[in-house]
Amino acid sequence: MKQTAVIILFAISHGMAFSQGPAITSWLQNTTLMGSHYVSGNSTAIQDNVPVNTQLVQYSASWVYVTTNGIPSYPTGPFLDGNPSQATDQNAIFKIPLNPTQNTGTLTATNAGNIGVFINGVALFDYRDGVSWKNSSNALAGGPLGGMGDGVWNRDAVVGERGGFDCAKGHPAMGNYHHHQNPSAFDLDLQLVSTVCNLYDSDGLYAIDSTVHSPLIGFAYDGFPIYGAYGFKNADGTGGIVRMKSSFTLRNITARNTYYDGTSVTSGPAVSATYPLGYFREDYEFTAPVSADYLDIHNGRFCITPEYPAGIYCYFATVDENWNSAYPYVVGPTFYGNKVVTKVTSVGETTTTYTPTTNGLTQSELENLNIDLFPNPATDLVTLQVNGLVKENLTVELADMTGRIVLEKVIPSGSTIAFFETQTLNAGEYVVRIKSMGNAITRKLLLVK
Structure with a gap:
């Protein structure tokens, strides 16, 4: 039997605050740090004038009302x-x-466009990119390709648009930057499926850490x-930490003329090197x-988490054993709730x-x-790579053995990496100091020339 947990908020009296749960406290807020972007051919990020993460939580x-520019x-x-x-x-x-409540009636399918919001205010899309097979023309159509396909064999954006994702596995649709999948950088996967990080240093919302429970990274619609x-592993919080697994697998087919439930449908292209299994959602x-540790048809389950010790239904950003994104990626193909x-214009x-x-x-943290x-x-x-989620800005200093700071960087919340260009520094031992307010930890670094 499926279960759902309700977060109960108690109103004390008019004008007094309600209790604050994870749906209120988990958002990364910022009003001062501005975003940046790369353009093709320039490996130096261009600074923008738009604040990153979320700006206001009410x-x-x-x-809960979350105000955001949608910029990571x-x-x-x-x-x-x-x-x-x-x-x-x-x-x-x-x-x-x-x-949030469970939908006990007809399930609602995920849709094109936003189906969730990450805690940095960036949009979550489902698997699709608006492209599907058009049988009459024996070609793809719709979405960025123009026209309209049959809507029977729908292209998987994670596969079909991989060449257009940045290092953080995101891209914009008419300016709306979004992820279809786990928002961790390509170059942190155990097996690389994109080399874009080789040319343009980038990052992601968090970095996978297989030793601890993954962080809360967003909310579905x-x-x-x-x-x-x-x-x-187990819904009651026992069994140790494991990779949460999708219960969707590729079908054993060569012709695309039926759905997995046996329904006959308009044909799509035969399975081939051009259109391999997994190219279409069907x-x-x-x-x-x-x-x-296998998830339900919505890509989630009811379980205990660090933020919800009493338990709640949760979705997971699924990956395979190589940490490559695994269908249905985050939410879908239907919502549990x-x-x-x-999206409102005012509160x-x-x-x-x-x-x-x-x-x-x-x-200690x-x-x-x-x-x-x-x-x-x-x-x-x-x-310097921080595995997990950086919830508060970290200052990273590189100091020589006299204590003199020679380089300094900031890892902002919702990012995980700091780079130091050290070609102008002398060989020798250095100290890397990671600071948060008045606390710090250090690592030793050796430079050789």
Whole structure:
């Protein structure tokens, strides 16, 4: 039997704040740091004049209102498939329920465009890109290709548009920058399926860490939370940390003329090198979960998480054993809950503004960060990678052995990487200091020339 958890918010009295749950406190807020982007042929990011992450969070007893420009703190672009668009200010307010409920009637299919919002205010799309097979012309049509396909064999954007994603696995649709999939950089996957990170340093919302429960990274349009790729094996929070697995698998077909339930449909192209299995969404079939770490038909399950110790229904940004994105990627092909999120132009009720604390990370939290520093020894370039989600800005200093700071960078919340160009520094030992407010941890670095 499916279960759903309700977050109960208690109103004390008129004018007094309601209790604050993860749907209120998890958003990354910023009003000062501006975004940046790459253009083809220029490996230096261009600074923009649009604040990143979310700008304002307001809430009532039933709703949270999230104001966002839709711009991440990691650089966007370039989009090497000829996409003429850049990530632009979306000036959006999303109205999200604080008491999400299960849909017990006819399930609602995910749709083209936004189906969720990540905690940095960036949009989540489902698998599709608007392109489908047109049998009468024996070609693809729709979406960026123009015209209209049959809508029977629908192209999977994660496969069909891979050449146009930036390093963070995102791209814009008429300025609306979004992810169809797990928002972690291509070059952090165990097996690389894109080399765009080789040319343009970029990043992602978080970096996969297989040793801990993945962070809460967003909310779907039915109000239920979205987590990264790893969680507790069992719904009750036991069983250790495991990769959460999609229950969709590729069908064993060579001709595309039926759906996996046996329904005969208008034919699509035969399976080939040009149109391999997985090129279309209908190439997948669903099998009921075979163990606790396999997800349901919506790509989620009811479970306990660090943010929801009493349990709630959760979606997961699924990846395969190589950390490559796995269909249906985040949410879909149907919502578990009642889709109620709306985009509004103003807040039409009395609300409380949520102001996050700015105390920084504690010493213990810093020491528990999973940090990679590479290469070490290094010559010309050093990368510091924080695995997981950076919730508060981190200052990273490179100091020589006298304590003199020679280079300094900031890893903003919602980003994970700092780069140091060290070609002008002398060989020798250095200290990398990662700071948050008054606390710090250090790593040793050796430069060789």
